[in-house]
Amino acid sequence: MEKPGDLPRRRAGKTKVDTETGCRHVSCEGKTQLVHCVVFRLSVGEIPEGFQVRHADPGGRHFTLGCDPDHLEAVPKKEALRRRDWESARARRTHCPHGHAYTPENSYPDPRGFRQCRTCHSERVGSPRVPRAV
Incomplete structure (x- = not known):
């Protein structure tokens, strides 16, 4: 028992x-x-x-x-x-939905302030040029 x-x-x-x-x-x-x-x-x-x-x-x-x-x-x-x-939930994420790490080199804020993945962006648009943070 x-x-x-x-x-x-x-x-x-x-x-x-x-x-x-x-x-x-x-x-x-x-x-x-x-x-x-x-x-x-x-x-x-x-x-x-x-x-x-x-x-x-x-x-x-x-x-x-x-x-x-x-x-x-x-x-x-x-x-x-x-x-x-929502802000702290997003901040806890370490990787994008496709598994790429959110490092300073691989992420940037979009116009709304949301963190975006440079690797995914490059794959979507087919270009290595991705907006840089200002």
């Missing part, structure tokens, strides 16, 4: 951390799921259609690494997107 104290050790071996976002994933019910969503479903109930589980408490603090059910809430997807800190 398994002891409750063994659960953290056993679960740690089955939990994977996304290095880009810091989110933890776990295999549950035969598929990979975000840990905070599994905890919400087990502790609070099903996630309503069109809602996402967010890490927050009534005091407005944001807990991205914890899975305390008291710090989780289901909010409509539009609200979850509105609350997201």
Whole structure:
């Protein structure tokens, strides 16, 4: 018989951390799921259609690494997107969607201020000349 104290050790071996976002994933019910969503479903109930589980408490603090059910809430997807800190999410990215590193030599800000990959830009336009940062 398994002891409750063994659960953290056993679960740690089955939990994977996304290095880009810091989110933890776990295999549950035969598929990979975000840990905070599994905890919400087990502790609070099903996630309503069109809602996402967010890490927050009534005091407005944001807990991205914890899975305390008291710090989780289901909010409509539009609200979850509105609350997201897009600037810090982009800053944590180390590679473009095609896997090229965002180094000072291989990236530049586009007119909107978003970081772009020089390698991808060169492949798209077929030219080695890419706009340089001002």
